[in-house]
Amino acid sequence: MLREDEISRRRAFESIVNNFSEQLYWQIRHMVLSHDDANDILQNTFIKAWINLDSFMGYSRISTWLYRIAVNETLSFLNKQKSTVPLETDQDGEMSIADQLESDPYFDGDLTERQLQEAIATLPDKQRMVFNMKYFNEMKYEEISEVLGTSVGALKASFHIAVKKIEEYFNNID
């Protein structure tokens, strides 16, 4: 279906974008928090998918393939961000993530939700990815396993550890 001429390729790809853009957006947004960054990463994800459409062999589902591209794009964005922007904490008068979210016009959570985001931000990138996929996007472990190439058992353990860390974070601030 996707290997026909240019017009039909575009039409087919448009239906893919239409089906998956929103769920991919939320996956990215939970990782980078800012709407503008999430939008840029989403655009890059679909551009990469479009350019490499011929390399999609159909061994996995198109959604899994797109998620993989989005995950890689997000992780490389976060790595780049870490190397250029110093980690922002509430020490030395710098803004914490909870403070940043409070001033973000596209965040409508209460204090607990801001603190939850702050707690999630303390997790390592891949553990955060697993947590967001499971908790906010309500993906099954089998689906996450296909995207991240990690066993279901390891994902369950990772999610369990993430929950424990978040609980610990809240217990310490109470």
Place this chain on the structure above:
Amino acid sequence: MKEEKTYKFDEREPRRPFTVPEGYFENLTQNIMAALPEQESIYSTSIKVTPWMRIRPYLYAAAAFAGIFFCIKAAVGITSRNSQTQVAQAQETTIYSDEYIDSFLETAMIDDWTLYYTLVESY
């Protein structure tokens, strides 16, 4: 007595606290599609031939020929040098016969020691 409060994550219902600009998702597909490059430009950029790519096969071929040439030259050089040495040795041994040397020694008026010394020196 202070009551100890522990946070239980499972009690929370997952809620997405983020929002997006108005009409963002309505126009998202259109915006993404508009940002995609043309397929022709993808192919032209993905198989873009650089000058280095163009001259590379010729350079490799020239290097291979040069290598073969030097190998042959080296092999021929060694063979000819060996044959020249053999010719030189053959000339030295065939010019003077035993009879000639005997008659030369008889008339040379030199003792054995001088003969030995001469041979060792010349050797």
